[in-house]
Each structure stands twice: as C-alpha cells, then as structure tokens.
Amino acid sequence: MPQTRRTHLKMLGASLGLSTLPSGLMASDDTTTDAPKTHVVEMLNKHPEDSKQRNVFVPDILRAKPGDTIRFVTVDKGHNSASAANMLPEGGQTWDGKISKDVEVTxxxxxxxxxxxxxxxxLGMVGLILVGDVSGNYDAVKAVRQRGKAKTVYADIFTRADALLAAEA
Ligand SMILES: [Cu+2]
Incomplete structure (x- = not known):
C-alpha cells in the first residue's frame, strides 16, 4: 500500500516524540503516560482548511499539561509568536520569538x-494555550480587551475553549 502523506507525517511525528502533528493533524491524547510532550503550532499565511483565514496559528487552541513544550514552527515566513503580557497566569512563562524563526517554550x-x-x-493572528488547571486565570484572560480583528478571533477562540473545558468537567 502506498504511504500517504498523512501516514508519513504520523510516523515522522512519532519518531520526533511529537503529540501534535503538522497541518493540524492531532494525535489522540495519550493518557497512559505523564511524560512531557512537545506540541507543534504552525505559523501560516492561510488556514489549511479555509484559505479565507489569513495569518493564523494552527491549532489556535492548545490543551497541554504542566511541563509540556510548545514549539511554534515557521511554515510561512513573516510571523512570530510572543506571549501576551496581560494574558498569563501569575509566575507564568513568557516568550518572544523572532520574525520567521521557530521558538519553543516549556x-x-x-x-x-x-x-x-x-x-x-x-489582524487577528492570536492564540490560546490551556495548561493544566486553568481556573486561576481563565476568566481574567477571557475578559482582556482586544483590539482590531483580535477581538472577533478571540471571541471565537473562547467560545471553543469554553466548550472544550465544559467537556472535560
Ligand atoms: Cu503573523
């Protein structure tokens, strides 16, 4: 049987120890181990499933455990990832990637x-990461006032994040 790109990516992801694969291919959550994982967020000019969405992080919501690493990968140039100073838990980690460079944070x-x-x-190129128990600052982060298109993008992100958290409860 010919190897599909998807199969290849899955094998590649497994060999790299990645739990989240490129192009938004998500491996199922492995609940059998508490070993830290590396999650990949792609920085893209266009959403792979909706070319009308320009300048996007994929996935734009990430569920992680404490100790996990997030790797922001430059698929398309001209982007970076930087933590929002007013959207972090107390004592939370910060990052500030250079333009067109991968950056990772644990x-x-x-x-x-x-x-x-x-x-x-x-222009709305923003994202959200939920690490472990988010009850300490989730509402505060959700209430932060956003500017421009980030306002509508975060409204959508938090609608999906609310559903995700409700499903876990
Ligand atoms: Cu960008």
Whole structure:
C-alpha cells in the first residue's frame, strides 16, 4: 500500500516524540503516560482548511499539561509568536520569538496563556494555550480587551475553549 502523506507525517511525528502533528493533524491524547510532550503550532499565511483565514496559528487552541513544550514552527515566513503580557497566569512563562524563526517554550505554570504574532496581532493572528488547571486565570484572560480583528478571533477562540473545558468537567 502506498504511504500517504498523512501516514508519513504520523510516523515522522512519532519518531520526533511529537503529540501534535503538522497541518493540524492531532494525535489522540495519550493518557497512559505523564511524560512531557512537545506540541507543534504552525505559523501560516492561510488556514489549511479555509484559505479565507489569513495569518493564523494552527491549532489556535492548545490543551497541554504542566511541563509540556510548545514549539511554534515557521511554515510561512513573516510571523512570530510572543506571549501576551496581560494574558498569563501569575509566575507564568513568557516568550518572544523572532520574525520567521521557530521558538519553543516549556510551560510549567498552570493556567491560560494568550499569545500573538507581532506584525499580525491586530489582524487577528492570536492564540490560546490551556495548561493544566486553568481556573486561576481563565476568566481574567477571557475578559482582556482586544483590539482590531483580535477581538472577533478571540471571541471565537473562547467560545471553543469554553466548550472544550465544559467537556472535560
Ligand atoms: Cu503573523
């Protein structure tokens, strides 16, 4: 049987120890181990499933455990990932990637983390990471006032994040 790109990516992901694969292919959550994982977020000019969505992080919501690493990968140039100073848990980790460079951060502090692409923040290139128990700052992060298109993008992100958290409860 010919190997599909998807199969290849899955095998590649497994060999790299990645729990989240490129192109938004998500491996199922492995609940049998507490070993830290590396999650991949792609920085893209266009959403792979909706080309009308420009300048996106995929996935834009990530569920992680304390100690997991998030790796932001430059698929398309001209983007970066930087933590939003007013959307972090107390004592949370921060990052500030350079444009067109991959950046990774290990999040050991539980809570909700907002981040953005510096040149495209007001165009709505933003994302959310939920690490462990987010009850300490989730509502505060959700209530942060956003500017420009980030307002509508975060409204959508938090609608999906609410559903995700409700499903876990
Ligand atoms: Cu960008």
């Amino acid at each position: 999040l050991t502090t539980e809570g909700a983390y907002g981040y953005y692409c510096t040149p495209h923040r007001s």
